[in-house]
Amino acid sequence: MAALREKVIFEYSRPGRAARDQWPAQISQGSPMPETLRRKSPPLLPEVGELEAVRHFTRLSQLNFSIDTHFYPLGSCTMKYNPKACNQYAMLPEFLGRHPLAPESHGQGVLACLFELQEMLKEVTGMREVSLSPMAGAHGEFAGVAMIRAYHRARGDLARDEIIVPEAAHGTNPATATMCGCSVREIRVAADGDIDIAALAAAVGPHTAGIMLTNPSTLGIFERRIEEVARIVHAAGGLLYYDGANLNAILGKVRPGDMDFDVIHMNLHKTFSTPHGGGGPGAGAVGVSARLAPFLPIPIVGRDAERYRWFAEAELPQSIGRLSAFMGNIGVLLRAYIYMRMLGRTGMSAVGDYATLNANYLLARLQQAGFEAAYPKRRASHEFIITLKREARELDVTAMDFAKRLLDHGFHAPTTYFPLIVPECLLIEPTETESPEILDAFAAAMASIEREAHEEPGFLKSAPHNMPVRRLDDVRAAKQLDLTWKPKAQA
């Protein structure tokens, strides 16, 4: 990465400069708009030519890490390669130009893709029905918990407003429960990393709406007693929610539906390789068991004979409703569809195989280098946790220091300080698309940082040293808020 910096685009502005070739031709005015409704002074937008804009944004792009340029061992995020074909064929002009309210007669192509995507997602998850409408993982979580609530309400079971989550759960889980008007009860994880069954049995009851679980868990291990968990929750009248963040680990190996989950959200931008785009767009399709099918969010694609169509709202009277202005992130869904068709049935289980192989291999290499696994007796799933508590205690260096120093080595930092229950942790997920020599290089970088921790801890603690910026003053960022650029005179 070039250690360059780039001015704010407004500093390139020159009054009167513009990319006029992109403007529409002037035509005679329409009917005049009332003076009282008109804007008095122009907005602060840049005044630059096309080349200035292209150079500026290209330079900015070069200040980023990305999968195309760097390895991202980010636990729970599944930063795998985003195949170029998925982008190219989702961006065919007919797909891009199609209006969301265009008639089904002018949408049989895209609807066929969406219908088949629904079918493939049902097959790999073992769920009865699927809706593609949620626009991100957290949006899918919202839909899932809202369906659980709607299910209990529809049965007149009005007291069920408590969602159980393990203490290691993703932050979105409790936040989602709150958005759905539920309270949250956290339960302990046992020493072996599985759910504490006694704690679960004590927690469930007539207030239990459901439990939200990731399996493999956020500790990077498979919840072995999942069948017992399902029995306990179902016997108490609650439902099981599967957080699909870790679906990559079990693709083609075990299905949430077979584990008796009632609802699942899938992060298509993780498991099915749609791009993260610097923080979105995602897509968070939801799948459900038969008992939740009537509550799925609209819209859903159906097929009558050889014709594809959107289900009408009147056909789904118990639906939790509409989640987006139109039909969800269809461009993302098309990319996931293309990816799944390119993988096919054997590719799908190869993902689970090689994601797990890569994780266990990297764990073995790091253990050989002297790093401590958080759950050394357990098999890693597609990810695993290294704890640096010994380094913190003996050398006063932290997981954050390691994370920042890895950037200097050209590796994106693993997920740090999550899950919250493991001290000084790095949650590492290599994904199946990385070659073994990248994993070796990462292990070597970690070993070299460990040496540095002994020999030159001060240098490590002030990392990164080779990035466009050094460690940033987050306190100042939050106290002296500078959220918009202002011209010099006003600054």
Place this chain on the structure above:
Amino acid sequence: MAFIPHTESEVAVMLAAIGVSSIDELFDEIPPSLRVRSLDGIPAALNEMEIGRLMSARAQCDGRPLSFIGAGAYEHHIPAAVWAVASRGEFYSAYTPYQAEASQGTLQVIYEYQTMIASLTGMDVANASLYDGASALAEACLMAVRANRKSQAQRVLMPASVHPHYRKVAITAAGNQAVSFEAVPFSQGEGRTTAAALAPFDGQDITALVIQQPNFFGVLEDVDALADWARARNIFVIACVNPTSLALLKPPGEWGAGGADIVVGEGQPLGVPLASGGPYFGFMTTRMAHVRQMPGRVVGRTVDVSGRDGFTLTLQAREQHIRRARATSNICTNQGLLVTAATIYMSLMGPAGLARVAAVSHARTSELIAALTRLPGVRAAFASPYFHETVLLLDRPVAPVLRALADRGILGGFDLAEHYRGLGHALLVCATETKTSADIERFANALGDLMEAARAA
């Protein structure tokens, strides 16, 4: 296969390093009874050439009709540079910018975006975007409940002239948190919200009033009067606006004496393709006083340890990964790539270019209205000012007319029968700068022929 690079000999070395004899052994903690036996429902793999052929055929099914549909998604010219740059792998395949040192490009783009969208809406601060315009409106309603401390009621006034899908999304999103939405009818002759319609709420505890400008019918609301009515009663003003229109129209920050409190809208017109409805992005701006109640990511400029400027996510104490059950929202994503495209789009257009797009769109709509209302059996529904969209009334049901037009490769607008039965045979039509006089003539001729044939039959 499956974008997996491993060779057989590498796999053997890796298995030996782990100490297992096969990949399958790595799954030995999964109860055998749960193991998948087959995935017969998944078709066999296609290679790149085969998937290319399939997708091209599917795309051709959808065709490229001449479209006059708006209703919340608008066809605008997207400069070639927008997606040429936004699709660069360094933007496209980058992660969320939690590691600020490795994400200065994305962070600076968002900071520039926040500046542009805050200025366009006339507000102080913006977040890094939400899923789409409808979900942004829903989040604004929840934010108003948190931020308007003068109201206890959790009641939001939602005019019937607001996009019907937006109203439904708000109910889905906020309904579980005991927020209630009260409908405000529109004036039948004007197609907009009047003071008379608000009068019944005088003296009641109301949290916020939603004002969409232009409203779903394309009509310009009397935003000054509505905002002043709300302000005088300590009711928050939530503006829902079209960003293109703001190059010409008064920004919500200047509505009435006090301006809006929260502004949201659909960002799609700013360089994002229609793509059957997504991915788009919702924007949200507000006053500095309410910034800590705003959901979603926010980027700030700060300094690094050597005193140089840099960008970082800030105010994260509001968010789910820190606050968990007490977060302002469960949202963790923004629509980063779409925001990148929109920032490039706004940079290329500049203030004058965006005003040109808005003015030409308005002019083309005037031309469209003139051409269509010249036809027998077609008239304008409302005598009100409009931006780039309007409602026409036909002398017969709209659906069969639209089907016949579609057979001729013309998408003639959005039928309001499902959502506004009381309006009669109402059709919402839109023209942007992408439509030429010849396009409008083709639409008018086809519609004229159909109506005449129908009358003769």
